[in-house]
Amino acid sequence: MAPATRYLPSIENGRRFEPDAASVPAARQHVAHLLADAGFSGDTGLVLLLASELITNAVRHADTSFWVSASVDGSQATVVVVDDDADQLPTVHRPGRDAIGGRGLLIVEQMATAWGHHPEPHHGKAVWFTGG
Numbered sequence: 001m002a003p004a005t006r007y008l009p010s011i012e013n014g015r016r017f018e019p020d021a022a023s024v025p026a027a028r029q030h031v032a033h034l035l036a037d038a039g040f041s042g043d044t045g046l047v048l049l050l051a052s053e054l055i056t057n058a059v060r061h062a063d064t065s066f067w068v069s070a071s072v073d074g075s076q077a078t079v080v081v082v083d084d085d086a087d088q089l090p091t092v093h094r095p096g097r098d099a100i101g102g103r104g105l106l107i108v109e110q111m112a113t114a115w116g117h118h119p120e121p122h123h124g125k126a127v128w129f130t131g132g
Helices: 023-037 044-062 104-111
Strands: 015-017 066-073 076-083 114-119 125-131
Touching: 015 023, 023 044, 023 066, 044 066, 044 076, 044 104, 044 125, 104 114
Parallel strands: none
Antiparallel strands: 015 066, 066 076, 076 125, 114 125
């Protein structure tokens, strides 16, 4: 899906995480708290699944500290993951049936209302989705 022009939450409102496996559940929990605090009325499970995919990609592929932020508009949430690796741009793969991995962005592409990525000033890139 092509990136849409929209308001994206700023990383100044986000939380920083280190690039290790323990950060994935911690960052997902951070998103859950942001959704609850904002009165999100959409599908929390879906948003947390899609957030987990972007967060896992930041840990596995960027291997830099990353920031996670979210904004809510009723039943839609926008989650942004920013990392310092401008060289590793997200690519949707279509792995074979027996492949063990490589489906993260395919899941995001299929289940999000919109998603995209762009360069992030003073960092590498921002990857985001809207859904709910």
